Amino acid sequence: MHVELLYHTPDPERAIATAARLCYAPVGASELMETMPEERVKSVLSTIMGSGHFSTLEHASYTFAIEGVSRALTHQLVRHRIASFNQQSQRYVKFKNGLEVVTPPSIAENDETHVVFDEAIKACLEAYDALLNAGIPAEDARYLLPNASETKIVVTMNVRELLHFFNLRCCNRAQWEIREMAHKMLELARPTAPYVFADAGAPCVSGVCPEGKMTCGNPYPRVTRD
Numbered sequence: 001m002h003v004e005l006l007y008h009t010p011d012p013e014r015a016i017a018t019a020a021r022l023c024y025a026p027v028g029a030s031e032l033m034e035t036m037p038e039e040r041v042k043s044v045l046s047t048i049m050g051s052g053h054f055s056t057l058e059h060a061s062y063t064f065a066i067e068g069v070s071r072a073l074t075h076q077l078v079r080h081r082i083a084s085f086n087q088q089s090q091r092y093v094k095f096k097n098g099l100e101v102v103t104p105p106s107i108a109e110n111d112e113t114h115v116v117f118d119e120a121i122k123a124c125l126e127a128y129d130a131l132l133n134a135g136i137p138a139e140d141a142r143y144l145l146p147n148a149s150e151t152k153i154v155v156t157m158n159v160r161e162l163l164h165f166f167n168l169r170c171c172n173r174a175q176w177e178i179r180e181m182a183h184k185m186l187e188l189a190r191p192t193a194p195y196v197f198a199d200a201g202a203p204c205v206s207g208v209c210p211e212g213k214m215t216c217g218n219p220y221p222r223v224t225r226d
């Protein structure tokens with residue numbers, strides 16, 4: 001799995017604080033962006049994160065390039081409706097020279113299950129090739145491609161959505177592959193806006209686990225903003 005932060009709003013914390021301050025300031029956003037002292041940026045952010053004035057978080061956004069993940073992962077990822085996506089197409093890209101797949105560790109760690117998995121994938125790909133060679137369009141032949149197929153996707157989320165995404169997908173209840181990806185995204189985003197992302201992650205990082213009987217019972221260490 002390869003996760004890269006392609007780009008993000010410059011100075012995201014200042015951009016968010018500017019949007020918040022504009023509501024109460026006699027001057028414009030441009031002047032606030034340039035002149036607000038660093039301590040003021042931090043105190044405004046503290047108010048936002050404490051008060052839930054989260055529309056201000058929508059003014060900073062992040063774009064990630066994600067590769068080497070399965071279609072099983074991206075099917076879950078694209079359920080996040082506030083995010084924007086573009087994904088490598090199985091209609092326009094023909095996997096004539098084979099297709100990389102993601103093998104779940106639970107399968108890979110056992111020789112017998114690994115063989116079962118590899119043989120099933122091989123059979124799918126042979127049938128896919130045979131359909132392409134018979135002139136079937138890729139958009140139809142792809143019906144045979146497995147959930148394990150590797151894919152590439154670009155995703156953009158604003159900070160409000162990103163925090164929500166981390167809340168759901170960094171949690172131990174989330175499926176292992178999307179959880180691994182969410183943690184990589186958080187590792188990349190955190191240094192760019194350390195205050196905003198300080199307690200990002202599963203709900204137990206900043207509060208109480210909401211999972212009830214479904215809890216993993218293994219909370220992450222608690223983090224609080226200074």
Ligand SMILES: Cc1cc2nc3c(=O)[nH]c(=O)nc-3n(C[C@H](O)[C@H](O)[C@H](O)COP(=O)(O)OP(=O)(O)OC[C@H]3O[C@@H](n4cnc5c(N)ncnc54)[C@H](O)[C@@H]3O)c2cc1C
Pocket residue numbers: 079080081082083161164168169173174175
């Ligand atoms: C552990 C786990 C298990 C899951 N299991 C399943 C499963 O078995 N089956 C399944 O189908 N899905 C499952 N999901 C997916 C889940 O139901 C959500 O579709 C997915 O997590 C996206 O969450 P969301 O809708 O909050 O996020 P987003 O789509 O990113 O939306 C963000 C927020 O915007 C608001 N919002 C967005 N759209 C609307 C709208 N139309 N109306 C009102 N408010 C809106 C909501 O407040 C929402 O929380 C699972 C998710 C997790 C994390």
